[in-house]
Amino acid sequence: MSRPLNFRQIEAFRAVMQTGTTTAAAAMLHTTQPSVSRLLAQIQNATQLKLFDIHKGRLRPTHEARQLFDTVQRHFLGLDRIEQSVAVMRKSGTGSLRVGCTPALGLSVMPKVVHAFSLLHPEVHVNLQTVSAHPLREGLLYGLYDVALTTSVINDPQIEAVSLHRANAVCVVHPAHPLAGRAGLHVRDLKDQVLLTLNADDEIHQQFLGTLQQHRIEAAATVETTYSVTICMMAAQGTGIGIVNPYVASVFARDLKVLPLLPRCPVEVSMAFSPQSAPSAIAEEFARLLKVYFHEFPRPAVQKAQPAQKTQMTQRASRLKD
Structure with missing residues (x-):
């Protein structure tokens, strides 16, 4: 009866098929030639298949080996795609960020915060929607927004809102x-x-x-x-x-x-993540930039824009990126 194969055996078999020799396979896997030979013997015993013979002093794969190699390659190509996806997500989260906010905050707060965020992640697609309080709450509940910002109270036991800033009308x-x-x-x-x-x-x-x-x-x-x-x-x-x-x-x-x-007349800005899933890395980073914005608020009322100079938000974003 055949036995299950482990990953090291499959990896050794694939390396031998790719390089043609156990010595080259050992170098590819950063191990020794005897170790590769031992793993080949194990995989042949486990499968009860003849995978190689010796021809003129060299390993020669059998027809069964070539069939097995095709299956193994499809498996490793899948792993490669998984690793690529992980690398993309590690760099930029899911690749998109869905933000909801009330109209007043969409006009006043979001332009600066989105700009700072785009300096950090120019490859991330940002979808910003300005809606009233009720659609904002519904959007969070149904997972339409990754993060939301509002000056209205969010009355729902499923949504955990945190206060970012308190001010007065x-x-x-x-x-x-x-x-x-x-x-x-x-x-x-x-x-x-x-x-x-x-x-x-x-x-x-x-x-x-x-x-x-x-x-x-x-x-x-x-x-x-x-x-x-x-x-x-x-x-x-x-x-x-x-x-x-x-x-x-x-x-x-x-x-x-x-x-x-x-x-x-008190005014409070609250932030909430969607309760449908844990916040992504980019959603959490966007939240940190919101906190930076409100930490710096209010700014001087009259200040001429200097194109050559960065705003405090932009400088903060640059430091985070570095």
């Missing part, structure tokens, strides 16, 4: 607005003003509305919209005073006056 106004010269605005200063706010279901709006009611403040009028970007653009037109998170406000800091709001 701010007011944005046109530089010529009568209140633009203030160091900050209290809700009492908003009486009889035109207020630009997010929709009623937004968490910032709900907190802000509660503060207005607490202080019995009534606005002259309210313009309600879906996106913080729209609020900033309307404020830049002089339409009124906008209430937004500080991240999107930083994008418009050159065109608007960004003023602290009192009492404080």
